[in-house]
Each structure stands twice: as structure tokens, then as C-alpha cells.
Amino acid sequence: MTFTPRFPAFLHGGDYNPDQWIDRPDILDRDVELMHEAHVNCVSIGIFSWAMLEPEEGVYRFEWLDSVIDRLWKGGIRVILATPSGARPAWMAQKYPEVLRVNDHYQRAHFGGRHNHCLTSPVYRRKVRELDTRLAQRYANHPAVILWHLSNEMSGSCWCPLCQEQWRGWLKEKYGTLDNLNAAWWTTFWSHRYTDWSQVEAPGGLGESSTNGMFIDWRRFSTWQCKTFMTAEKEAVQAVNPDLKVTANLMERFWDYDYFDLAEGMDVVSWDSYPMWHSGDDVARAAEFAMNHDMMRSFKDQPFLLMESTPSQVNWKPINKLKRPGMHLLSSLQALAHGSQSVLYFQWRKGRGAAEQFHGAVVDHDGRGDTRVFRDVTQVGKALETLQAPLYNAPKQPAQACIIYDWSNWWAIDYAQTGQAKNMQYFDTVNMHYRSLWQLGVNVDFRDERDCTDLSRYQLVICPMLFMLKESFAQKLRAYVEKGGTLLMTYFSGVVDESGLAWLGGAPHGLIDVLGVRATELDALFPEDQQALVMNDDRRYAIRELCEIPEMHGAETLGVYAEDFYGGMPCLTKHAFGKGQAYYLAAKAEQAGLDAIYAALADALALPRALTDTLPEGVIATERGGAIFLQNYSGKAQQVTLAGRYTDLLTGEAVSGTFDFAVNGVMVLAQ
Numbered sequence: 001m002t003f004t005p006r007f008p009a010f011l012h013g014g015d016y017n018p019d020q021w022i023d024r025p026d027i028l029d030r031d032v033e034l035m036h037e038a039h040v041n042c043v044s045i046g047i048f049s050w051a052m053l054e055p056e057e058g059v060y061r062f063e064w065l066d067s068v069i070d071r072l073w074k075g076g077i078r079v080i081l082a083t084p085s086g087a088r089p090a091w092m093a094q095k096y097p098e099v100l101r102v103n104d105h106y107q108r109a110h111f112g113g114r115h116n117h118c119l120t121s122p123v124y125r126r127k128v129r130e131l132d133t134r135l136a137q138r139y140a141n142h143p144a145v146i147l148w149h150l151s152n153e154m155s156g157s158c159w160c161p162l163c164q165e166q167w168r169g170w171l172k173e174k175y176g177t178l179d180n181l182n183a184a185w186w187t188t189f190w191s192h193r194y195t196d197w198s199q200v201e202a203p204g205g206l207g208e209s210s211t212n213g214m215f216i217d218w219r220r221f222s223t224w225q226c227k228t229f230m231t232a233e234k235e236a237v238q239a240v241n242p243d244l245k246v247t248a249n250l251m252e253r254f255w256d257y258d259y260f261d262l263a264e265g266m267d268v269v270s271w272d273s274y275p276m277w278h279s280g281d282d283v284a285r286a287a288e289f290a291m292n293h294d295m296m297r298s299f300k301d302q303p304f305l306l307m308e309s310t311p312s313q314v315n316w317k318p319i320n321k322l323k324r325p326g327m328h329l330l331s332s333l334q335a336l337a338h339g340s341q342s343v344l345y346f347q348w349r350k351g352r353g354a355a356e357q358f359h360g361a362v363v364d365h366d367g368r369g370d371t372r373v374f375r376d377v378t379q380v381g382k383a384l385e386t387l388q389a390p391l392y393n394a395p396k397q398p399a400q401a402c403i404i405y406d407w408s409n410w411w412a413i414d415y416a417q418t419g420q421a422k423n424m425q426y427f428d429t430v431n432m433h434y435r436s437l438w439q440l441g442v443n444v445d446f447r448d449e450r451d452c453t454d455l456s457r458y459q460l461v462i463c464p465m466l467f468m469l470k471e472s473f474a475q476k477l478r479a480y481v482e483k484g485g486t487l488l489m490t491y492f493s494g495v496v497d498e499s500g501l502a503w504l505g506g507a508p509h510g511l512i513d514v515l516g517v518r519a520t521e522l523d524a525l526f527p528e529d530q531q532a533l534v535m536n537d538d539r540r541y542a543i544r545e546l547c548e549i550p551e552m553h554g555a556e557t558l559g560v561y562a563e564d565f566y567g568g569m570p571c572l573t574k575h576a577f578g579k580g581q582a583y584y585l586a587a588k589a590e591q592a593g594l595d596a597i598y599a600a601l602a603d604a605l606a607l608p609r610a611l612t613d614t615l616p617e618g619v620i621a622t623e624r625g626g627a628i629f630l631q632n633y634s635g636k637a638q639q640v641t642l643a644g645r646y647t648d649l650l651t652g653e654a655v656s657g658t659f660d661f662a663v664n665g666v667m668v669l670a671q
């Protein structure tokens with residue numbers, strides 16, 4: 001599938017800032033030569049170019065960009081063109097302070113930084129629309145331009161009076177009456193009832209700090225605000241050429257906005273991936289980033305783009321380690337294996353000054369094309385060219401397992417004061433469940449509780465910590481099991497409704513008869529506390545952090561607690577309901593415990609696996625388009641034995657039997 005019909009190819013390249021080098025045409029010429037040498041075919045430009053494009057209000061300077069795009073086009077390099085709304089010129093901040101963001105202590109930012117505009121400001125929105133329109137009029141039909149990159153890494157909220165007014169408007173629309181709002185937010189607590197809309201301020205900072213329902217709504221509102229900002233940009237550029245698609249670059253573990261919702265506003269999801277490799281456990285890191293990739297693929301249920309990654313190191317982590325030999329190819333192809341149609345970097349060439357002076361780049365300050373990093377990048381470029389024919393139009397096989405990951409649930413968990421207080425670890429817990437399936441080579445989708453979610457295509461649906469359970473989604477899960485689906489739900493599920501108000505009548509709400517279990521008390525463990533899950537066959541797995549005490553309503557016990565006053569009581573259960581079955585895991589079992597549970601489930605449900613051979617720990621197989629990406633994250637060379645006979649598409653070599661697999665090795669095996 002292609003998002004870029006003008007150039008239907010795996011994209012290789014990344015952020016390029018020619019505006020920083022405009023007085024060095026020799027360097028700009030050299031860049032195009034070096035791009036060819038590196039097998040780079042595409043660059044993203046203009047991301048932070050507003051001050052160069054509109055140096056004075058209403059004075060537009062496009063000549064430099066004309067010449068950059070023409071130079072690239074002549075050199076055969078395609079362009080992802082950005083709208084520059086991620087940072088604004090000094091003149092604008094000075095003349096129109098309303099464009100600057102206000103923090104939750106009601107301090108307005110001064111000029112500087114980036115990603116810090118007010119999301120409401122009519123002046124900012126007008127200025128953005130004017131420039132976007134001009135950019136589109138000038139470039140949307142240029143043959144080199146293949147995609148729009150809207151703004152950059154949108155994030156955060158603004159507490160200015162304009163945003164506060166919008167917030168109240170959004171609430172009025174949602175609740176209609178203050179009575180409804182007071183009920184949804186449980187405001188009788190601590191005398192927090194509102195009697196006039198004008199009393200409702202945005203939460204946080206100096207203001208409201210105890211009304212969970214309000215916080216959750218503030219996050220929903222912030223998502224909506226960002227989405228309207230983004231779609232206004234989309235409309236501006238697509239008014240000129242509706243066929244040129246738009247993306248916006250998302251981030252890992254991003255909490256501020258609901259990405260399922262935000263993704264509806266763009267044509268293509270792209271994201272910026274910066275794993276901290278070689279900082280301990282690369283297998284865990286790879287599991288985390290595999291999940292990030294699969295989430296990005298899931299937001300729109302289609303392939304995605306890797307918009308940024310570093311060719312070597314970043315410069316904003318506490319310790320900025322270089323990628324060890326092999327890791328660049330391995331981590332780049334990991335993205336492809338999970339559905340990416342690109343490997344793009346931040347950045348092409350290192351700038352001479354400012355904050356990103358020492359951020360890894362394809363071309364270093366020495367301007368050379370024979371460095372280790374340059375060779376690593378070239379290797380990826382060649383690999384993408386090799387994989388173009390077999391894999392570009394070959395998506396992953398449809399997943400038969402699905403994990404529910406819901407942003408409102410995430411916020412609700414983080415705002416809830418219970419159990420492990422502010423450390424309930426939703427993302428990491430989900431990642432543990434994901435990791436078990438990833439290690440087995442089972443493809444996994446992510447879905448949320450939106451009404452459009454269709455569970456019927458999955459054999460297995462996993463709900464880790466689905467604390468906030470909408471009535472409609474509880475019904476959906478129930479119908480899913482009834483019709484023959486397999487559900488695995490964990491502790492701390494079905495506790496509150498979509499306002500964050502506790503369900504009355506028992507948890508997991510609406511599913512007690514489906515699971516054959518009712519959740520009672522939630523216990524939180526200190527790090528030194530001992531607890532374990534003991535399976536019926538005596539296998540024993542440590543439990544940490546959270547344990548729930550279930551009351552049985554017809555389920556069968558598969559494992560019990562080992563210790564304490566609930567020792568011997570059920571911890572893992574199974575219940576037949578309708579044509580399906582529902583498992584309940586009442587505690588946070590260690591990875592090995594989850595691995596055992598999912599290995600049994602994958603077997604019982606015959607979930608498709610990339611490879612059924614037993615692989616060494618840390619060697620992972622991931623399927624895409626019938627090919628198997630074999631990846632070695634174990635940090636050491638491994639001996640691998642495969643039953644089948646394959647060709648490595650990267651090298652053309654035959655692969656079978658027992659062979660040595662290099663540290664950070666990667667192969668793309670086809671039968």
C-alpha cells in the first residue's frame with residue numbers, strides 16, 4: 001500500500017534543514033551527492049522554517065525553498081514538506097503575545113523553544129492557515145513533494161484565557177447542564193460544586209487537584225483541541241491539492257492526547273522512535289519498541305511511517321550511547337517488520353550550533369561520506385531497495401490477537417489514588433502481555449474502547465487493567481465471548497465508568513457472569529513482599545505490586561496464590577461462557593508467568609506464529625508479507641536451528657539447519 005503515489009517506494013532519508021545552510025550552496029550541492037551515496041531517496045524539509053519563510057509579517061520568501069526543492073528534484077530526491085507551525089518567528093511572539101502558551105501556573109511563555117503555541121489563539125491559527133495556504137499553492141503540485149508533515153510532535157495544553165473559554169464551551173457541549181457536570185465529576189466531594197459555568201477553570205497547577213473526572217475530561221478536551229488545530233492545517237493544504245496526503249509525527253508512550261482519536265484527523269500515522277539501545281536489556285527494549293510500532297500500525301489499521309530515528313545517538317538523554325555495530329540495520333528493519341513503509345532519521349546533516357549541534361546525523365561536522373554511521377545508513381538504504389519488490393505492497397498477515405489499550409483508561413488509572421498510588425504502570429504492564437506474544441512471533445493489534453472497534457476478527461482479546469470500562473464496551477466483550485471468542489482480563493478491570501465514577505454492583509462491571517469471577521479487594525505489595533502464582537501443575541511464578549482477591553462465581557481455578565491470608569485462593573481462572581471462554585488473571589505475574597499463560601493460549605487457539613521453531617532467548621521472529629524477520633536482540637551471537645529452508649532476502653543466501661546468528665543480526669527469510 002502506498003501513501004505516496006508520486007513515489008511508491010520505501011522512503012529512506014529524513015529531516016533535512018537546508019535553511020540552516022543557505023549561505024553554503026557548495027554544501028547544499030554536496031548534500032544531494034551524499035544522499036545518493038547513502039541510498040537516501042527522500043527528505044523532510046521546512047519543519048522549523050517559519051522565520052525563513054516569513055521573515056517579516058506578510059513578507060514571504062520562498063525563493064530559497066524553490067531552489068532547495070528544485071535541487072533535490074533534479075537530484076532525484078523526494079520531499080516531505082512540513083508546515084512550520086511547530087515553532088514561530090520572534091516578530092510574531094512580540095507583536096501577538098496571545099500566540100504564546102500559558103502554563104498551569106498562569107505564566108505566559110516568552111519567545112523561545114518550540115512546540116509551545118496556544119492551541120486556540122485565533123491569531124496563530126490565522127497565521128498558520130495563511131502560510132500553509134501559500135506553501136500549498138506553491139508546492140502541493142510539485143512532482144518532488146510526496147507528503148505533508150503537519151507541524152511537529154504536537155503536545156501539551158495551554159491555560160490562557162482563550163483556552164479556558166474553549167474548555168468551558170466544550171464542557172457545555174458535552175454536559176448541557178451544570179447538574180450533569182457536577183454529577184459526572186462527583187463535585188459534592190470537598191464542596192467543589194459549580195453553580196455557574198464561569199467558575200469552571202482548567203485543572204492543575206494552582207487550580208483543581210482532586211477531581212479525577214475533570215482531569216480526564218481535560219485530557220479529552222486537549223486531544224480535541226489539538227485535533228482541531230491539526231485538521232485545520234490539513235484542510236488548508238488539501239484545499240489546494242486534496243490528493244497529497246498528510247501525516248503528523250507521533251511519539252512513544254505519549255500520554256497527553258488520545259492517539260486513536262488524533263489519528264482520525266490525519267491520513268497517515270508516522271512516529272519518532274528513539275529507543276535507548278545497549279542500556280541494559282535490549283530484548284526488553286525491543287519488546288517495548290515492537291509494541292510502539294504495532295500501536296502506530298493499529299491507530300489507523302494500516303501501515304505507518306517511521307518519521308524519525310537516529311542514525312547513531314541522540315543528545316537529549318542522560319547518557320547518549322552510540323548504536324553498536326548491526327543495531328542500526330536491526331532496529332530499522334524492526335520498524336519494517338511491524339508495518340513501516342519508511343526508515344527516516346533525525347537528521348541528515350549536523351548543524352553547527354544550538355541545541356542539536358551534537359545530535360547524531362547521517363553527515364557529521366566533517367562532511368564525510370565514509371564514516372561508520374554513513375556506512376550503516378547506506379546499508380539500510382540498500383536493504384530497503386532490496387526489499388522493495390517483495391515487501392512494499394505486502395502487509396502483515398491480519399492479527400488474530402488484540403490488546404485493548406485505551407487512552408481514557410490510561411488517564412483514569414494514573415489519576416486514581418489506589419494500589420501503587422502514582423505508579424500503576426499501565427503501559428509497562430500492557431507491554432509485558434504484549435511481550436509474551438511478540439516472543440512467540442504472534443502478530444498483535446491494539447484497539448481501544450471506541451464504538452468502531454470490531455472484535456469479531458480476533459481469536460484472542462486481552463484486556464490488561466481495563467479499569468475504565470464503558471457500558472457499551474462491556475457489552476461488546478460479553479457478545480464477543482458469547483459468540484466464541486477468548487477473553488483474557490486482568491485485575492483492576494471494569495471498576496469505573498467513562499466519567500471515572502465507580503460502577504456500583506461489582507467489578508468487572510457487566511462481566512462477572514462472563515468471567516465467573518467477581519473482584520473484591522485490591523492489595524498492593526511492598527517491593528520486599530513475597531507472593532506467587534502457583535499453577536495447578538505446581539509451576540510457580542512471582543507476583544509483584546498488585547493482587548486482587550477474586551470471589552468465584554463458577555470459574556475453574558488454574559492457579560492459586562501462594563502466600564499470605566489469601567494463599568490458596570484463586571489467582572488465575574477460566575470460565576466457559578456461551579461459545580467462548582474467559583480467563584481472569586488477578587495479579588501482576590512476572591514475565592515468565594505471562595509467557596506460560598500465553599504459550600498455552602497460543603497453542604490452544606492455534607494462533608499463527610512467524611516461526612514455530614524454538615529460538616534462543618532474545619531471538620525474535622516477526623512476519624510481514626509472508627517473509628520472516630529474524631532478529632537477534634540477545635546482545636550476543638546465537639546458534640539458531642530452523643526446520644525449514646529459506647533464502648535471506650537481504651543477502652540472497654540460503655539459510656537452513658543450524659547456523660550462527662551474529663549479535664544484533666537480522667535476516668529477512670523467505671521460503
Ligand code: GAL
Binds near residue numbers: 314356
Ligand atoms: C524529535 C524532534 C526533532 C528532533 C529530534 C531529536 O523529538 O521532532 O525535531 O528534535 O527529536 O532527537
Ligand code: ZN
Binds near residue numbers: 158
Ligand atoms: Zn491558549
